[in-house]
Amino acid sequence: MPAMLTDVFRGHPIHLPHSHQPDFTSLRELPDSYKWTPKDDLLFAAAPSPPATGENIPLIDLDHPDAANQIGHACRTWGAFQIANHGVPLGLLQDLEFLTGSLFGLPVQRKLKAARSETGVSGYGVARIASFFNKKMWSEGFTITGSPLNDFRKLWPQLHLNYCDIVEEYEEQMKKLASKLMWLALKSLGVSEEDVEWASLNSDLNWAQAALQLNHYPVCPEPDRAMGLAAHTDSTLLTILYQNNTAGLQVFSDDLGWVTVPPVPGSLVVNVGDLFHILSNGLFKSVLHRARVNQNRARLSVAFLWGPQSDIKISPVPKLVSPVELPLYRSVTWTEYLRTKATHFNKALSMIRNHREE
Numbered sequence: 507m508p509a510m511l512t513d514v515f516r517g518h519p520i521h522l523p524h525s526h527q528p529d530f531t532s533l534r535e536l537p538d539s540y541k542w543t544p545k546d547d548l549l550f551a552a553a554p555s556p557p558a559t560g561e562n563i564p565l566i567d568l569d570h571p572d573a574a575n576q577i578g579h580a581c582r583t584w585g586a587f588q589i590a591n592h593g594v595p596l597g598l599l600q601d602l603e604f605l606t607g608s609l610f611g612l613p614v615q616r617k618l619k620a621a622r623s624e625t626g627v628s629g630y631g632v633a634r635i636a637s638f639f640n641k642k643m644w645s646e647g648f649t650i651t652g653s654p655l656n657d658f659r660k661l662w663p664q665l666h667l668n669y670c671d672i673v674e675e676y677e678e679q680m681k682k683l684a685s686k687l688m689w690l691a692l693k694s695l696g697v698s699e700e701d702v703e704w705a706s707l708n709s710d711l712n713w714a715q716a717a718l719q720l721n722h723y724p725v726c727p728e729p730d731r732a733m734g735l736a737a738h739t740d741s742t743l744l745t746i747l748y749q750n751n752t753a754g755l756q757v758f759s760d761d762l763g764w765v766t767v768p769p770v771p772g773s774l775v776v777n778v779g780d781l782f783h784i785l786s787n788g789l790f791k792s793v794l795h796r797a798r799v800n801q802n803r804a805r806l807s808v809a810f811l812w813g814p815q816s817d818i819k820i821s822p823v824p825k826l827v828s829p830v831e832l833p834l835y836r837s838v839t840w841t842e843y844l845r846t847k848a849t850h851f852n853k854a855l856s857m858i859r860n861h862r863e864e
């Protein structure tokens with residue numbers, strides 16, 4: 507049995523100086539500890555100049571005959587795209603949004619009954635990356651990996667089984683969708699199943715594992731100075747994000763700066779994570795993204811963070827490596843990578859990079 511995601515931070519506890527959430531709804535002014543400046547995050551104010559060119563990540567119809575090439579192109583340029591006709595039932599997305607709203611709507615005391623422990627992955631708390639920043643983020647999160655049963659029972663003594671069913675059904679759908687997307691992207695590079703045997707499409711998909719990250723960004727008195735979720739890349743192969751009908755997600759483009767991804771009802775946002783960047787020998791871009799907040803509407807999002815089981819070594823596909831050069835990265839398992847990220851955050855990728863011998 508390979509180590510599971512549940513155990514990944516066992517030897518890497520985080521001590522968040524302020525892990526207890528304030529009651530956001532009672533704050534009429536933004537406390538100083540929530541006021542971000544470019545000093546707190548180098549790219550905080552990186553806005554496009556001139557602003558608003560209208561360029562954005564593509565919306566790709568998965569039923570389109572050219573979907574594979576469109577996905578490949580989006581992975582190489584933006585590292586993100588939205589998808590329509592993804593096959594996930596609308597009713598399930600609505601149930602998931604209802605669950606998320608209901609969870610964060612619980613009294614703080616109840617949510618804290620399912621608080622994430624310092625060495626754990628699952629449960630209620632601030633995002634793990636919070637420990638790398640001096641300022642607090644205007645959000646609360648709930649992470650699920652493995653069965654949510656124990657945590658959900660604490661949150662909803664009566665209704666937990668219904669909510670478990672929604673999570674299980676959603677994860678089932680996401681698992682299939684994620685592997686389909688990965689293969690569409692790889693095929694656009696001429697990579698076939700013999701080249702990446704561990705990810706064979708014919709398997710039961712049990713070579714993969716995942717976490718669900720539920721996020722809540724309450725309305726904020728001073729949104730321009732606050733940060734919902736600070737800029738980061740995901741450690742995943744792929745992440746599939748559901749956002750409610752409220753803007754806030756931004757992706758970083760070297761040319762344009764921060765670009766807001768508009769919510770498109772019924773669609774899902776997909777982004778390339780660090781492991782897919784490694785697997786593609788740097789061809790696919792692990793996109794820097796963040797979440798901003800606003801003054802009028804609470805925002806909800808659910809990220810499906812998807813990667814391989816912990817006994818699988820990820821390394822650049824040999825076909826994508828030039829015969830006269832080293833692969834761009836050494837091989838790593840997801841567990842090793844998550845631990846590197848837990849210590850070195852945005853330096854993690856460069857730490858596993860192969861450097862050419864002079």
Ligand SMILES: C=C1C[C@]23C[C@H]1CC[C@H]2[C@@]12CCC[C@@](C)(C(=O)O1)[C@H]2[C@@H]3C(=O)O
Pocket residue numbers: 511627633634635636649716717719738739740741742811844847
């Ligand atoms: C499987 C994962 C992936 C994690 C760690 C672990 C569980 C929670 C994920 C997130 C979710 C929020 C952003 C992020 C950056 C964070 O702080 O926690 C993610 C992180 C990663 O992608 O590195």
Ligand SMILES: O=C(O)CCC(=O)C(=O)O
Pocket residue numbers: 719721735740747749754755756795796797806807809
């Ligand atoms: O809320 C969002 O739009 C982004 C969430 C995210 O990046 C994450 O959970 O990893």
Ligand SMILES: [Fe+2]
Pocket residue numbers: 738739740745795809
């Ligand atoms: Fe993310």
